[in-house]
Amino acid sequence: MKWKLFKASLLEIGSARITGEPADASEQSHAGPGAGEKGSVFFSAGGKRVRLSIDDNSPVEIHHFGDGRAELIFKDTKVSGVIEKTGFHCPRQAYITVSEGCIYNCRFCNVPSQPPRIKTPEEIVKMVAGVKDRIDCISITSGVIGNPKEDETRVLEVIKELRAFRLPIGVSIYPLLGTPKRLKDLGVLEIKFNLETATDELFTKMCPLLNRQEIMDALTASVSIFGKNRVFTNIILGLGETDDEMKQCIKELTQAGIIPVIRPLNPSGELSDLKRPSAKRILEISDFLEGELLKTGLSCREAKTMCTLCTGCDMVPGADS
Template sequence: MSWKDDVNTVLERDPAPRSFGEALMFSPGLHAIFLYRTSHRLYEKGQYKLARAINYASRVLTGTDIHPGAKIGKGFFIDHATGVVIGETAEIGDNVSIFQGVTLGGVSTSKEKRHPTIGNDVVIGSNATVLGNIIIGAGSKIGAGSVVVKDVPPNSTVVGVPGKVIKVDGRKEAPEATVAPLPDPLAHTLDEVRRAIAGLDSRLNDIEERIMHTADKKATLLLSGPVKIPQDMELPFRASCSTAGPGAGSTGIVLAFEGTRVKKAVSRDRGDFELVPNGGTYSLCRDGEVFIEEVKIEPVVFHAPEQAFFNLDNRCIYGCSFCASPLLEESQEKGHTPEKVMRMIVEAHHKVGFDAVAITSGVPDTAERTVERIAEVVRGVREALPSVTIGVEPYISEMEQIDLLKEAGADEIKLNIETYDRGIFEKVCGKKDYDLILRSIEHAVEVFGRGRVTSNIIIGLGESDENVLQGVEHLAEIGSVATLRALRTNNMNRNALASEIGSVRPVDKDRLLRLVRAQKDILERHGLSTLTFETMCNRCGCCDIVPFVDIR
């Protein structure tokens, strides 16, 4: 076969060249065949190095790699040429056409016939791969991108990975007819991914169920009465007597279980639950049955785990009807001066786990003077313990007071709106300014930053769920995180609440959990989280269901 026959083959099968000369000069596949035929003649004469040198030059010039040892018949056509690889023991019959990217490769390293045999009149589409010592029957067509590893009958059409025979002699084959029993690697990988995802979904569902089960138990504890402890039981840590917050006036301990914790009032005489020693740990029982199998008693620094949480003064001129702090007996008042608090904090910083300070106060005289006392403590702590994180919980009457607390060294601030229902606010906190509090929260975000400002919204004052979530949304829009707190009633505040808002219905556990789940969704939508807080209630988590901690 002469070189002219190879040029004519190009003219017959490629419509692009318009003349013999154009085909001769500008067809890289043709040039690859020319160079192959030269190298093959040298190879058969034993001039292997020279043959390989021409083969190498062909690869550089045309982008094809045809081993000189391959046997190729007449009428061979390579379209576009780039990326074609033909191995040493490959045999190609007459009038075969292949396109760019085709590989006729081997699957063995032994020095024997290890490459395909291609029958006459075969067409192999671009990027197809034919591997091993197999036979592709005459007149067959291999679809673009197919991978063929087994013999193909004559006059067949093959497509896919692995290659599947879809036609023989023009007749469609059954779908299961396949060139190779080789498993589909992509399908296998996808199956593994699906199984892994299904397993993860199952595990996540299990985890979510456990978390919700734990949150349900915590909500039950938060909304119930005290824990009875045995008369002769000695607590491993000193109980805490709070003058602020939900537990004001009660003596309590922190119980940790299943990744969460709750602060509960304790009594040696009566309780809704009973703490039962259990070989180094404790069980919590209710009505004679185990409610939580294993609980631990956690130490507090001052009134909170990991934090020195101080109330400078429980007296308050505003007299919010839900707040028990101003109603404490004189024997329960701590009488903490700023100097005493600073000294106690500095002494406490050696305690295990101590890493935060929180300062709050009632307003015994004016908001201005109270803020100045809080700022005095903050400055003293900041000077003595420059690396400790400090949170403050004041009532303010001027925006400048927020700036003062920040300048003193506070890192976080809590400004309580208490309820987003203006009508209820005016009944239970009538001496306070609803609009001033909202403006102060907005200003505090400007001063302290997003995710550094929080505010209590009390649940159980007669507000609607819609109103609660409107409040959460409003606060989130300005960059503040609400703390949803269930109303706690006792002998000190029950009558005052009844006179202002009528009879008080206990907060329902399901309602509390439902609202906190909705709150979490709102916070996520606004890019906020309780996890950014390092002080006060979101960090402590003992008195509330905390999104991202108890609800995830």
């Protein structure tokens, strides 16, 4: 079995049903398109990992034998592995959302429909302390409650407290002018500011209250501030862009020193009637990304925090081969 082909097929489905012994699922997500789901599992085998939402009607089965030992069954393929324990949100990380909620209404996202809640720095420190024996890094993300400046201030206060753990810290928030330097000055190692769409036109349709150029400007500034292989951005695959548009976006980003995280669409929010991208398309775009990273001397395998380190939700060149 070639893992890359198998994982692409699993990402096309995006879910699994759990059979056998009860299995611990990750907590409900409070950020991004998966916000509000009832949980997910991280299945790994031979150092490879995939995250699948729990769905009792899924064609993918994960049979849990107990103590994390499991077998993933899809069509004619069976893979023995484990259901991994999470720190927060994903294995080996405390990936924590500061502001659960958002004033913006991006069409692909469920976050604005969730009850708003803001975690205090003290609460987050306590969360990290509770899992410090099974994490290698801390990743911080946030919606926007109030306004972006207020939310950035909250995140900066959290980071000041988290430095005491002496772990790599990655941050993904909506950036303002000067945000990259303020984060770097506090010791943040990596950032991820999300462009979300392959084109400006799609961004205007999907996130009418946000400014894509502001995000791109922050990403470009971050490359010189954070250095090589430390600047990332999510691009959703399946919002209506063409393959050529996605490839052009990947080219522009990699040539600027930015590593795109190509995230297969999780149909939710106003887009719940759309389909996830096909395994064939996921593979084609992943292979193209891998080639562009090689051309520009970038590597996903240098990541120390956030999604590119985890690899669960996406095809990650260098990890999923």
